[in-house]
Structure formats: C-alpha cells, structure tokens
Amino acid sequence: MRDPLPIIPIASSLRPAAVEYRALDVERDHADTVLDGMHRPLHDLRISVTDRCNLRCTYCMPREVFDDSHVYLPRSDLLTFEEIEHLARLFIRLGVRKIRLTGGEPLLRHGIEQLVEKLARLQTATGEAVEIALTTNGVILARKAQSLKDAGLKRVTVSLDGLSDATFQRMSGSDVAVATVLEGIAAAQAAGLGPLKVNMVVKRGVNEHEIVPMAEHFRHSGIVLRYIEFMDVGTSNGWRMDDVVPAREILDRIAVRFPIEQLDPNYTGEVAERWRYADGAGEVGVISSVTHAFCSECSRARLSTDGKLYTCLFASEGMDLRMPLRQQEGDRVLTNLIADCWGRRTDQYSLLRHAATGEVAGSVKKVEMSYIGG
Secondary structure (H helix, E strand, C coil): CCCCCCCCCCCCCCCCCCCCCHHHCCCCCCCCCCECCCCCECCEEEEECCCCCCCCCCCCCCCCCCCCCCCCCCHHHCCCHHHHHHHHHHHHHCCCCEEEEECCCHHHCCCHHHHHHHHHCCECCCCCECEEEEEECCCCCCCCHHHHHHHCCCEEEEECCCCCHHHHHHHHCCCCCHHHHHHHHHHHHHHCCCCCEEEEEEECCCCHHHHHHHHHHHCCCCCEEEEEECCCCCCCCCCCHHHECCHHHHHHHHHHHCCEEECCCCCCCCCCEEEEECCCCCEEEEECCCCCCCHHHCCEEEECCCCEEECCCCCCCCEECHHHHHCCCCHHHHHHHHHHHHHCCCCCHHHHHHHCCCCCCCCCCCCCHHHHCC
C-alpha cells in the first residue's frame, strides 16, 4: 500500500509558504523502473527549456494568439540548468533512458550547450549512458550544431513543414527562408548529429501538396523524414478533424511515386510507423496520433519550463516539482513524488478521442505545446 500523498496545489497565487512532504519521506524500492496504471513504463523524458520561439507556427504558437503583446514566463520561473540536471538524475533512477530537450525553441535558451554537457554526463546505476536528443526548428542550428555535438548531444530532430518559401512561411507564420533551415540540417549532418530526423506536420489545404516533394528531397540523404498528422494540442491552434490528412493518405501519396515497404519498430513504444523505399533510397515514417492512436505503449513524461510534470501531451494539469525542489526537499521525497504521479497515470487521450470519431469537445482545456514541449 502506497503512503498517502499530500495535497499539492498545481497552480495558485495562494500557495502556502511550505507544504508538508513527510508522508513521502520514506525509503522505497522502485527497482529499475516504475509502471503507470496501465502498466506502461517510464522510459522517456521530454524537457522544455524555454517557452520562447522565433517562429509562429500555426499548429503551435499561432501569431493571432501569441502576438507581440504575449507575456512569456519570467526568468525566475524557469528551472535552472542545475535544477534540470537534478530532476533528470531522479527520473533516470526511475527508468528514464532517453532525454529530449524541447521548447519553445530550445536553442534560444542561453548557454544550452552547458545543459547538454551536464545531461550527457548522467548515467544509470549500472553505468549505462543516457541518450540526449533535441528538437529544433533549425533556424539557428547552423551556428549551434558543432558546439552541441561537442557538448555531448547525440541526435537532432528538425521541424520543416514545406520546401517552398511560400508554404513554409505560411505554416511557420514567419518570413524565414527554407534555405536557412536546410543550412541548419546540413550543419547538423556534418557535425555527426544523427541519425537525423525531419518532422513535417501536414495540414489539409495548406501543405499536403508538398508531401511528395519532401519525400523526393530527402531520399538518398540518410535523413529520416516523418510526417505528423495535425494534432489538437493546446486550445489555440483552431484544430478541426477536417484539417487532418490521415497517415494512410500520406503513405498512399508517397507510394504512387516511390514504392514503399513497412518496417518493424526500432523499439517498443516508438511513436512513428516506419517505412522504407523499395529501391533502398532511405526511410520515412508517419506519426498518426489522430487516426491510429498509440497511447497503449506511451512511455513519455514531460517536464515543463517551470518545473511541472505532465504525463500526457494533451494534459490540462501538471504536478509542481519546482516548489519542493526549491524548498530543498530531499531526493527521496522528489523521487517518490515522481513515482507516485506516474503510478497514478491512466492517460489515453488519443485513444478516447479516436473512439469519439476524432472530435474533441471545445470546452476541454489543454496545456499549449509551446509550454510543455512537443
């Protein structure tokens, strides 16, 4: 029987000066990993290092919502690099083997290489290295790629939603040229940050005409191109089921031009369905969380910029870890908080949405992707 948890306010201006965590200050054997309420292990941790971004992508930070008057989190609210390292170490004790840095745009966080270096030194109890990866829009990647590699970063995923400037700028809500992102991708490849992946969010009526040109561009490049169904993350991107281009349609469009064959997953819980070109020109993937949900194998936890633990990309609330951390609660308390939060997890948002024919009630309030990380 688990010890009872204290009542911890998620977000309130009336927080008490201190919270009692005595019920959690007990020794527990968490073994190698913890399982949630659906027996899913905690294996992956996504850490959002900033809520700022230099693009205004329509599916994440649409400019009409995140305009020039938008107020970002004050710097004092952000977890420091030392705090992130501290919490990451505890997550590793509970089974995390992969850490991905996200945002916002993580390369906007000053000194990001220092954080990468700290995390790259972390190991499991048996001395196993933890994989450190990063997702970026690629705008400033060209000048950061080598320093990130030198700091210990292993892999990079770059977001690119079209090859023509007109399409890309419409999707990104910016005047950035595609060439800038392609330069960043080339720099990451040259630095050895791989295998490199490129993510394309596909939205009906906006960029689905670039599905095949994107495939053609990245064939023979050694880069894995992944197509992502437009998702209802947050509440500000105006999501409608009619705007979703199903993964099946994406694959059919590619197959007409380039025959493809399905591959087995690299590992249990991999979110992308893998396909290879029949002529050996490389690999593509589709992430179909709208039309073919994969909640049953989800092993991801998310740590927000200001230190809240979220157990689902579509969550509405997170558990505050920054407060007990800054109140200098011991590692035993923090570890038990994380383990108990994961142990109570029953998230299956995409499966439930799928069962409800894809539509989601507009009254459901969800955290924005720019805050929690994609």
